[in-house]
Amino acid sequence: MGTYFELEKLELLKAQFDTAEYDTEQAEPALYIGKEQLLELMRVLRETPTYSFDRMGMLTAVDYKEYIEMVYSLYSRRYDKWVTVKVKLDRDNPEVESMTQIWEGTNFEERETYDLMGVKFLHHPDLRRILMPDNYEAHPLRKDFVPLEPRIEGGVLTWHKQRSMS
């Protein structure tokens, strides 16, 4: 995957954004940012000519039990560089700005993350479930997920919490 983003440039970004930080011990450190500054950081990463990260390679979320972490992998076609950006979110109410405001092609991936992990994307054009049924109320990729029980009620497939197993 080309080479990782230069540490000097990460240092520059750290000076520019007060919530930005990274692990100096690692060879390819992920850039952590506060969720308020995420959108601004991404704009800078994409639009500054010396960075020009024009491609959102991958976007996902990981449930670490105490918090939920958004992971963005960006790639610059011009410089053949890549960088990982991470945001920690509150697990009870995960909300983050939608990247569709910068990369329109993240629409489906954000819908998937919303569907499976329950992260709410603000200013997303069409935030609906994409893989699970529309009336499903749990988020399967959460670590405390318990499958819902399907039942037919009045000819409609509905989903209910499992009765405790005894």
Added chain:
Amino acid sequence: MAQTEKYVLNMGPQHPSTHGVLQVQVELDGENIVGAKPVMGYLHRGIEKLMESRTYVQCVPFTDRLDYVSAMNNNLGFCMAVEKLAGIEVPERAEYIRVICAELNRIASHHVFIGSLTNDLGSATGMIYAFRDREKILDLFNIICGARMTAHYIRIGGVAADAQDEFLRDTQKFIDYVPEMLDEYNKLFSGNEIFQARMKKTSIITKEMALKFGMSGPNIRASGVDYDIRKIDKYGAYGKFDFDVPLGKRGDNWDRYMIRMKEIAESAKIIQQALDNMPEGPYMAKVPKVLRPPKGDAYHRVENTRGELGFYIVSDGSTKPYRVHIRRPSFVNLQALDTMCKGMLLADAVTAFATIDPLMGEVDC
């Protein structure tokens, strides 16, 4: 003046031209398409979740079931991501065998593309020809690993078994047959007037749109964007081979078809070079019986038949992955479907579905 009214037509999930269980809600004004909304999830098996409760080695067969017509490429992507995470060096011979299998599978997958495309356009003969040749590749896989489609041949650290002389000899035979095969296809379809009329200047995706939607694979290259992970990342042994990346100009259905025809020839070129320079040596690295990658995460991407396939794996130091995320190319590519269908006739929607080449096993994961 006649009064028209918009209405919604459901295509799929049980429609032969949607290549699996894709449902598309097509909004129509008469016969003109106003919008096309893909509805997914009919084949959702929760592979990402299933992988969390299995060891790394047990996860590999799941990747076969993602894009089930190019299983080798998916095995390759997952195994390389785990190898990156665990720091495993793969022997050179294994890298070469992997390239041969991945490229053979790419050709087989393009056979499915050509076959189903021609079938959708009303020529069932085309499908018979393409599937006849695909069978030759599946037979090769049968020789090397005993499975035809869900191969599970590429393993963490190398490949499951060494390539026998029989496999190498038959692969050479197939490669010698490729120019003749492409010639036949060109005579059968590419030169056909109706085929050209249906394909040219329909469902255009411009360069800007392709980049905007984050597309990848033959679909973005048909729009003229030089983006091939094999060339950019040179993962595995791909840096050692000389091949071209065919590019389209207009980004219409015709370009998306021609790109794949040219890619078959390029894949054959790669396989020929790999066969000629096949090194001797072990086919499997020394992988610990119980694989415990160190704590951390890794993202690795490969060029699947349909585009950029990425695996993001988080390890917590145990034998099972803490989280696996799969970036599936056809899932992302499907975002362009609406733009492709807008302003086209309903009959052209079928061509658009076929040339964007989604595979529902991969879209729904």
